[in-house]
Amino acid sequence: MPNPDDVLSLARYNAWQNREMTAALEALPDAALRVDRGAFFGSILATINHLLWADMVWMSRFAHWPAPGGGLEASTELAPTLAAWGAERFRADARLVLWAEGLRTVDLRGMLRWYSGATGRDQVKPLGQCVLHMFNHQAHHRGQVHGMVTAAGGVGWTSDLAFMPDEGRWP
Structure with a gap:
């Protein structure tokens, strides 16, 4: 466990x-963010909305953040524009x-207990495993977005953990 x-x-x-x-997305026209590109959640905007929504749901379980409204079906509609999403994403990342x-x-340590709307039943899993899942889920969907950005003619970004700028902040 972590x-x-x-x-x-x-x-x-x-x-x-x-x-x-965000920088890569800001370089694309708004229409490119809304085109259904065949990903699980369709468009780039829908996918990044789902990602932010899921982070907020997990953090409501881990740290008692307010849970976002709506269920999984509404997760793709959290923010109507890239600018609105970016502001919420920035705040969520800082928190x-x-x-x-x-x-x-x-x-x-310990077990996390919650009701999962996705499975329709109560869940009990090791807390550390759920924390790792949240970060894995983020990487998974950012990878989808990276593919959609390049398919839209945009420029991808470096995503390797080993190349993260140190900024003097590694633990």
């Missing part, structure tokens, strides 16, 4: 990747890093 330093590194990586992705900075080993 330790607090691992989670902090992943939170910082997530914030860096979202900044890089996520602050949460990770305050973690202790004991905070990542």
Whole structure:
């Protein structure tokens, strides 16, 4: 299971990747963000909305953030524009890093219990595994977005954890 330093590194990586992705998305015309590109959630905007929505849902379980409204079906409609999404994403990433900075080993132990709308039943999983899942889910959907950006003629971004700028902030 992860330790607090691992989670902090992943939170910082997530914030860096979202900044890089946002810059790539801002270079595309709005129409390119809304075209159904055959990904699981269709468009780039729908996919990044789902990603932010899912992060907020997981953080509502981990750190008692307010859960976003609507279920999985509404997850693609969280923010109507890239600018609105970007502001929410920036705030969420800052809060996520602050949460990770305050973690202790004991905070990542034990079981997480929640009702899953996706499965329609109660779930019980190791908390540390759920935290790792959140970060894996982020990387998965950012990878989809990267593919959609390049398919739309945009420029992708470096996504390798090993190349994250150090900024003097590795744990």
